[in-house]
Amino acid sequence: MLGLIKTKKQVVTRFDVVRLWGQDDAGWNFVGSDGATGGLLLIWDESVFKKNNCYKGERWLCVEGILIKNNYNCAIFLVYGAHNRDAKLQVWEELSYMAGLCQVSNCYMGDFNEIMHVEERQGTDVLPRSAEEFRSWVQDMHLVDLPLTNRKFTWFRGRSCSRIDRALVSVEWLEEFPGTRICGGPRGLSDHCPVILEHARQRVGPRPFRSLDSWFTHEGFLSFVKEEWRGLGEMPLTDKLKALTIPLGNWHKTNFGDMDKKIMRFEEEIKKIDDLVSNGVYDGTMEARRKALVTCCERWxxxxxxxxxxxxRSRHAKEMDKNTRYFHNLASARRRNNRIDTLLINGRLVRNQARIKIAAGSCFG
Structure with a gap:
């Protein structure tokens, strides 16, 4: 799918689409420009995406349909954000209404004309009010702001540069396409870099040893580690850590596997006691059991x-909704951002993962 912003065309014809797409098998829709200002165009391969509905606003274009290969219902939004605060708020409100109307997985792409963090604008140390409101809107909509993998800013003018072009996807989108990520293309003569959304499933190398903070909330964790560590005898530290991963994985599965089911069982037991109390059955033993169940449930x-x-690793965990699915998919986005796709080796950009591994190993070997 191809999205173009600021087409400056009041009407887009099939001739225009074929000239851009290269062949006559594309579906398309557009929002006309206001004179020489604005204009939106979405083009898609009809063998890949089947359109069901199309909705338009002055600064956004929504195509709802089905990704044929996955039989997946979704809505793709192309957005050209407003420049003043009141107009921005109106756009966010319209997009919220459309998300409720479509009731499917959403992907929002385009020039949002707004940052979310101070580091997304060169020379800024205070977040403007409209940026705070934009960030709140993203959080309220449970959208994940996909990190750019190969650049920091997407808009440049003189010494000014900002990251205002982005892709926002719903939690449901990432659950269906966990490999979704974005990168910035070459800017050419434009003020903006094109944003390329892609879905890739790649596994690069073994996972590093990692301890989880939640393990330390378990009363038997430290004694378990001490016992396992002593049992490994005299081994190099790295070998010990590698050997420890297997018993730690088994311990985690036994003690922390299916946390939701554990919480659900405690809640069901609490409800049974509440139902008994509602029917007039009550004694001191029952109250003590309820307190114990509540304590265990809170711990989980x-x-x-x-x-x-x-x-x-959310920088704004205290401000965000404590929604597990949101955090899970934010973690997935972070892992994608940490992957090294290209490396400059002896003046040449290398994309071969085997060569990247060898070059990285030689630096730390």
């Missing part, structure tokens, strides 16, 4: 929150 809620906060 804390463990679950600690686990996903660590996985997400």
């Amino acid at each position: 809620y804390v463990r679950k929150e600690v686990h996903w906060k660590q996985m997400s």
